[in-house]
Amino acid sequence: MARTQAVSLMYHDVVDGLEHQRSGFPSTDAAIYKLEPVEFVEHMKAISLVLRGKPDNALSLNPAERRASFFLTFDDGGVSAYSHVADQLDRLGWVGHFFVSTGYMGQPSFLSGHQIRELVRRGHVVGSHSHTHPLRMASCSPEELRTEWQTSVDIISEIIGARVRVASVPGGYYSRRVAEAASLAGIEVLFNSEPTTTVQRVAGCMVLGRYGIQRQTSPGVAASLAAGQGLSRIRQGVLWNIKKCLKRIGGGHYLAVRKIMIDKMRASHHVREQ
Numbered sequence: 001m002a003r004t005q006a007v008s009l010m011y012h013d014v015v016d017g018l019e020h021q022r023s024g025f026p027s028t029d030a031a032i033y034k035l036e037p038v039e040f041v042e043h044m045k046a047i048s049l050v051l052r053g054k055p056d057n058a059l060s061l062n063p064a065e066r067r068a069s070f071f072l073t074f075d076d077g078g079v080s081a082y083s084h085v086a087d088q089l090d091r092l093g094w095v096g097h098f099f100v101s102t103g104y105m106g107q108p109s110f111l112s113g114h115q116i117r118e119l120v121r122r123g124h125v126v127g128s129h130s131h132t133h134p135l136r137m138a139s140c141s142p143e144e145l146r147t148e149w150q151t152s153v154d155i156i157s158e159i160i161g162a163r164v165r166v167a168s169v170p171g172g173y174y175s176r177r178v179a180e181a182a183s184l185a186g187i188e189v190l191f192n193s194e195p196t197t198t199v200q201r202v203a204g205c206m207v208l209g210r211y212g213i214q215r216q217t218s219p220g221v222a223a224s225l226a227a228g229q230g231l232s233r234i235r236q237g238v239l240w241n242i243k244k245c246l247k248r249i250g251g252g253h254y255l256a257v258r259k260i261m262i263d264k265m266r267a268s269h270h271v272r273e274q
């Protein structure tokens with residue numbers, strides 16, 4: 001296969017920090033990934049200054065094409081995808097990829113079926129983010145993996161009246177089995193949370209990494225990631241590998257350590273990146 005490269009940014013909700021429960025998952029852990037509306041505008045503005053052309057659409061990703069792609073992705077299916085993000089992207093004529101955990105659909109802080117249809121009508125891509133958003137997807141049994149992807153794909157396909165071909169892995173817990181199961185459910189492009197630009201092919205599925213954006217991530221860092229500038233990417237890569245080692249020691253242990261790390265980060269406003 002030709003060596004395809006892709007830079008993908010992983011956003012979540014865009015919501016007033018004081019009311020962060022209004023979009024997406026309500027926990028304070030989830031809040032570190034949520035941007036204020038003004039910050040999000042600044043991020044898009046900064047990216048627009050460095051981007052040549054427009055962000056790409058994963059539905060037209062061609063592995064045979066030797067060029068770098070850039071994708072904007074939004075996880076969890078929080079209602080702010082409809083109330084904030086899409087408006088901003090539409091102003092720029094940009095496409096967003098919105099990944100929905102279908103088990104939460106229709107709850108007040110999550111997208112409804114009508115809103116999902118509207119996003120697609122406006123030219124955005126809606127894909128699966130599993131059905132129940134398991135925190136440790138890679139530890140699911142084969143049957144659980146199959147159900148998570150297939151249920152979610154079926155529900156969204158029914159809503160949008162087209163086959164769902166794109167998905168993202170919840171919680172950052174990726175393994176080859178996760179991609180194989182996604183491929184069986186018809187997924188052709190799967191985003192995980194590995195901070196890498198290398199596109200892998202697993203069981204007929206293209207697997208793309210992503211660079212995570214947090215509340216503390218500055219617009220400049222988002223723009224330098226989008227521009228493909230190495231330093232921000234390398235820093236995320238180093239941190240990710242530390243986390244990966246902790247995950248290998250033990251998933252439950254990792255989640256406990258992660259909570260301590262997040263609490264520390266919250267106590268100290270000096271931390272700018274994940």
Ligand SMILES: [Zn+2]
Binds near residue numbers: 075
């Ligand atoms: Zn998620």
